Every structure is written in C-alpha cells, then in structure tokens.
Amino acid sequence: xxxxxxxxxxxxxxxxxxxxxxxxxxxxxxxxxxxxxxxxxxxxxxxxxxxxxxxxxxxxxxxxxxxxxxxxxxxxxxxxxxxxxxxxxxxxxxxxxxxxxxxxxxxxxxxxxxxxxxxxxxxxxxxxxxxxxxxxxxxxxxxxxxxxxxxxxxxxxxxxxxxxxxxxxxxxxxxxxxxxxxxxxxxxxxxxxxxxxxxxxxxxxxxxxxxxxxxxxxxxxxxxxxxxxxxxxxxxxxxxxxxxxxxxxxxxxxxxxxxxxxxxxxxxxxx
Numbered sequence: 001x002x003x004x005x006x007x008x009x010x011x012x013x014x015x016x017x018x019x020x021x022x023x024x025x026x027x028x029x030x031x032x033x034x035x036x037x038x039x040x041x042x043x044x045x046x047x048x049x050x051x052x053x054x055x056x057x058x059x060x061x062x063x064x065x066x067x068x069x070x071x072x073x074x075x076x077x078x079x080x081x082x083x084x085x086x087x088x089x090x091x092x093x094x095x096x097x098x099x100x101x102x103x104x105x106x107x108x109x110x111x112x113x114x115x116x117x118x119x120x121x122x123x124x125x126x127x128x129x130x131x132x133x134x135x136x137x138x139x140x141x142x143x144x145x146x147x148x149x150x151x152x153x154x155x156x157x158x159x160x161x162x163x164x165x166x167x168x169x170x171x172x173x174x175x176x177x178x179x180x181x182x183x184x185x186x187x188x189x190x191x192x193x194x195x196x197x198x199x200x201x202x203x204x205x206x207x208x209x210x211x212x213x214x215x216x217x218x219x220x221x222x223x224x225x226x227x228x229x230x231x232x233x234x235x236x237x238x239x240x241x242x243x244x245x246x247x248x249x250x251x252x253x254x255x256x257x258x259x260x261x262x263x264x265x266x267x268x269x270x271x
Contacts, residue, residue, distance in 0.1 A: 036115035037220035039081075043100050043108040045072050045228045052102065052230065057168070061234035063241035067167040067177075069230065072102040073148065074161035076207075077134065078127040079112070084120040097130055099145050107144075116216050124212040124224075128263055129160025129181065129204030154250065155183030155200045163230070167242040177247035179233070181260065184253035192251045201253055203260045209269045225270045232266045233259060 045052040047059050047069070057068045076098050079091040090096075094113035101107045129135070135157035140146045148158040163179040184201035187193070214222060234240040238258045249255035 035118050035218050037118060037216045037218065037222065039112045039116055039216075040221065040223040041079075041110040041112075041226045042223055043110065043226050043228070045102050045230060047230045049229075054102070057166070057174070059231070061231060061242075062236075062239045063234065063243070065167045065234075065242045067165055067242070069163060069165040071162060071164040072228070072230070073144070073163075074100055074128070075130050075148070075158065076100065076126045076128060077130050080125045081116060081121050082123045082125070083117075084122055089114070089116060097134065099148070101144055104144060118216050118218045118220070120213075120215050122213045124209045124269065126207050126209075127204055128207050128267075130158060131204055132202045135183070135204075150182045151250075153194045153197075154185055157183060160204055163233070167247070170243055175242075175247050177242055178250070179259070180250050181256055182250070184256050185251060186253065201256075203256050205260055205263055207263070207267050209267060212269050214271070222271065227268050227270075229266055229268060233262050235262065236265065237261060 047053075052069060052072065055068055055070050057066060059067050059069070061067060077096055079096075079098075081089045081091075083089070091112050091114050093115075098110050099107055100110075137149070137152055137156040137158075140148070140158065145158070148162065150157050150159050159180055159182045161179075161181040164177070165179070166174050166176050169175050181203055184203050185192075185194075185197045186199035186201065188196040188198055209226075212224075214224075216222065238261060240255075240258055240262065245252065245255045245258075249259075
C-alpha cells in the first residue's frame with residue numbers, strides 16, 4: 001500500500017512539473033511573439049531620382065556617355081540592424097542571401113521572417129553581393145539565381161551584380177555593355193589568360209544606409225523603400241567612362257575596383 005501511494009505521488013509530481021514547463025514555454029512563446037515585429041524591404045531602381053525606364057537611350061552619365069539599361073539584377077546579404085544599446089540583429093533565421101531583379105516583380109519585395117525585437121535601432125547595413133565565406137559555387141540550382149553563376153576559373157560562386165545595357169561610343173555607334181561585379185582576378189604580366197591567374201580579389205562590400213534608424217513597436221511591421229540610384233555607379237569618387245573601360249569588365253579588376261568604390265552611396269532608404 002505504501003509503495004502504491006509513493007508511486008501515485010510520483011506520478012502527480014511528474015504531471016505537475018510537465019504542466020509548469022508547458023506553461024513556461026507557452027508564456028515564453030507569447031512573450032516573443034508580442035515583443036517583436038517584422039520588416040519588409042521594397043526595392044526599386046532609379047536614375048536621377050526617377051523610376052528606371054528600361055531600353056530607352058535617354059540617360060547620360062558623369063563621363064558624358066549616353067546609355068540605356070536593359071537589365072538590373074544583384075544580390076544583397078547579411079542585412080544587419082544595429083540597436084541603440086549596441087547589440088545587433090543579423091538576418092539569417094530563414095534566409096540570408098536575397099536576389100533582386102528589376103524584371104521579376106516578386107524579388108523586389110524582401111520579407112524578413114526573422115522576428116525583430118521591439119526597441120530603438122540606430123542604423124541598417126547590408127553586404128552588396130555575397131561574402132567570401134558564403135559565395136560558394138553550385139549553392140543555387142534553380143533560376144533565376146543559378147543564372148548569376150561566376151565562372152569557376154575566374155573565382156567561382158556568383159555575380160554580385162549584372163547591369164546590362166548599351167552606350168553610344170565616340171563615333172556615335174551604340175555598343176553593348178555588361179556592367180558586372182564579382183570576384184576579381186590578378187594576372188601575371190599584361191595578359192588576361194586564365195592560366196596566368198595568381199590570385200583573386202573579393203569585391204563585395206558593406207553598404208551603410210544613412211538615416212536608417214527606426215523604432216520597432218511590439219507586433220509592428222515596418223516597410224522600408226530601398227532605392228538603387230543607378231547613375232551613382234558611374235560617378236563618385238571615380239568617373240566611370242565606357243569609352244575608356246569598354247563594355248566587358250569581368251576580367252578587369254581595375255574596372256571592378258572603380259565600381260566597388262563607387263557603390264558606397266548608390267543606395268538610399270526611406271519609409
């Protein structure tokens with residue numbers, strides 16, 4: 001009888017503990033859901049403050065090149081929100097690399113499924129392109145991302161950006177250009193023969209968005225308009241002249257270095 005009583009007491013205690021733990025988990029889940037919010041990026045592409053018009057020869061860059069844009073596609077990754085208390089939230093719970101394509105509407109809305117803790121945030125940054133640690137060949141198997149592959153012999157992984165279009169050269173002839181950014185190569189001598197490659201250059205960079213501070217309310221949703229101002233790729237601190245660099249720059253690290261340096265203020269953010 002005594003042993004049976006002890007057994008029942010043990011069962012009751014176990015049931016009691018299970019209920020307490022379940023209640024704690026439920027409370028923790030409720031607390032997490034009610035003290036966080038969500039963030040959305042709405043991506044858009046502009047030239048001189050106006051929405052991009054594709055396939056129209058209506059633009060002139062800082063070098064005086066008349067040009068048109070036919071495609072804009074790129075990756076951003078490692079989006080980071082910096083809290084007022086010095087901590088930070090790096091997006092990565094669901095997805096950490098985002099593909100954006102002017103001609104694929106659904107890619108222009110980025111929904112972060114990570115829960116963003118309520119509070120005050122001072123700034124937002126992201127990596128333009130994909131970091132060396134993450135930019136691995138064959139990690140994408142389906143289009144459109146797979147179409148961004150970067151040749152293995154040139155460093156592998158994927159393009160950070162493809163802006164394709166045409167420009168009018170000094171003779172008035174319209175020439176195609178592939179304004180592409182990715183891993184650069186270092187060559188021995190004055191050649192671009194792949195057999196002479198002795199090193200690679202990582203051309204991804206971090207974008208710091210001015211005026212990106214915000215306050216996240218409990219269970220709130222914030223939408224930010226993130227604009228790529230295309231004309232700035234050609235302007236500051238170095239003027240990019242198609243007549244000098246030509247239309248194909250994948251194996252030209254000097255040209256990609258100019259693009260990388262000019263990218264610091266290409267993006268602006270508003271709410």
